[in-house]
Amino acid sequence: MILTHIVACSENRVIGTQGGLPWDLPEDMKFFRDTTKGHIMIMGRKTFDSFNGKALPNRYHIVVTRDPSKQSFQSTDKSPVVFVSSLEEAVAHARPLTAQWGDEVFIIGGGEIYKQAFAKNLTDKVYLTLIHREFPGDTYYPEIDQNLFNLTERRDVELPIPFSFLTYLKK
Template sequence: MLAMIVAHDRNRVIGRDNAMPWHLPADLAFFKRTTTGSTIVMGRKTFESIGRPLPNRRSIILTRNEGYSQEGAEVVHSFEELTTLLSQDEKAFIIGGAEIFRYYLDKVDRVYVTYIDSEFEGDTYFPELDPTKWVLKEEQKGVKDEKNPYDFYFRTYDAVEPLS
């Protein structure tokens, strides 16, 4: 199964200056719980914002830079190469950035969204989910507290017409 996992605000902001414009430990824990043991796919800038391959996950980096390599991760240079590589995986998550999200949105069966009920300044956005193509299957309200200073929701959307 190929899925996406993303956190965004009310305006679908996902980043600013190659970083997330919020700190939400509950979302980071959800991301870890959901993706551990699976393959994660990201663009080079997303990888560099994380700074290292994440433990207990196969990391694939997509970049146009033919000379780019990264210890502990596989590097591919085209969507076609990535698609071929992913066809061998049972469970993989697209984790960003924006260009990869846009390209793969109609090629995944599920999207995990942490919806942060606030507004942030940003320069990178997640595409809008078309309600004719996506159905909300699950929603869980997160707990706003001293560590998680925003109202937020974990939402799972499934494709109306699954690919797999």
């Protein structure tokens, strides 16, 4: 199993504001959709809430919440949604499903979940869209520890605002 963060952040590390994204970047949204399609996605409950009650098609959603019994969602075979009580439980739940849903499991945020994934050593790879602007916000992505991760790929985009698709791999 490969645990991969997929995240977009600004130069000042902002990823979110008031429960949503601070920007509208269609090319990055397409990258997110294309990359996660058919895979398992692990997320915090607040990030799941930001989908406004709609699970994404053809993805297996694992939502981390301190009280899974309080949560409910009408899911389908094509886009299952399950609730678990920790990041470790999310990874354990994902493991036997990788034969069907792919070996690369995406950690899709938000700030609390990315931070814990680094702290608990549950990160092998990062797809980081770095937006070369500063944005105001209330949720942040941690600095990537250059002692632990190598930048292995970079693709720069200029429009509608300059940003870069970066790939980091654990050393």
